[in-house]
Amino acid sequence: xxxxxxxxxxxxxxxxxxxxxxxxxxxxxxxxxxxxxxxxxxxxxxxxxxxxxxxxxxxxxxxxxxxxxxxxxxxxxxxxxxxxxxxxxxxxxxxxxxxxxxxxxxxxxxxxxxxxxxxxxxxxxxxxxxxxxxxxxxxxxxxxxxx
Numbered sequence: 001x002x003x004x005x006x007x008x009x010x011x012x013x014x015x016x017x018x019x020x021x022x023x024x025x026x027x028x029x030x031x032x033x034x035x036x037x038x039x040x041x042x043x044x045x046x047x048x049x050x051x052x053x054x055x056x057x058x059x060x061x062x063x064x065x066x067x068x069x070x071x072x073x074x075x076x077x078x079x080x081x082x083x084x085x086x087x088x089x090x091x092x093x094x095x096x097x098x099x100x101x102x103x104x105x106x107x108x109x110x111x112x113x114x115x116x117x118x119x120x121x122x123x124x125x126x127x128x129x130x131x132x133x134x135x136x137x138x139x140x141x142x143x144x145x146x147x
Contacts, residue, residue: 048131051089055082055125056135059091063121069095070119070141082125091125101140109142116140 059080063069069076076095083089098118103109119139126132 045131048127048129049133051083051087052125052127052131053133053135055080055089055091055127056123056133058082059093059123059125060121060135060137063093063095063123064137064139069093069121070097070117070139072097072117086128089125089127091123093121093123095119095121095139103142107142113145114142115145117143 062080063076063078066076066078069078075097076093078093080091080093081088082091096119098120101116101118102111103114103116117140119141121137121139122134123136124132124134
């Protein structure tokens with residue numbers, strides 16, 4: 001029969017090792033939580049910036065589809081509201097007549113009978129959270145020459 005050796009006195013090495021591992025896991029967990037919170041804030045900011053940009057583009061689109069926006073004598077300015085509730089955004093749109101040019105060669109319009117009016121349109125949009133974006137577009141309108 002073999003005899004078992006007597007158990008030695010344990011000095012707590014396992015407890016200390018477990019506590020160190022637990023501390024490391026806690027630090028990793030806290031870091032992961034703070035990283036996730038930061039990524040969520042970044043995603044919300046990108047979403048709001050995109051919402052503002054889409055509102056600015058929509059403002060330009062509404063102005064292009066409004067005949068009063070292309071007046072040779074009066075600059076056009078209008079505010080448009082988009083969305084509702086927390087997704088509300090506002091676009092301030094303006095168009096300005098910049099001058100006359102000849103139709104582009106090959107456009108099918110004779111430079112003898114037609115001219116083009118050059119307009120510049122600007123749209124600046126903001127959301128309720130303060131995100132903002134701007135969109136600009138140059139436009140030409142073919143018109144008969146006034147003789």
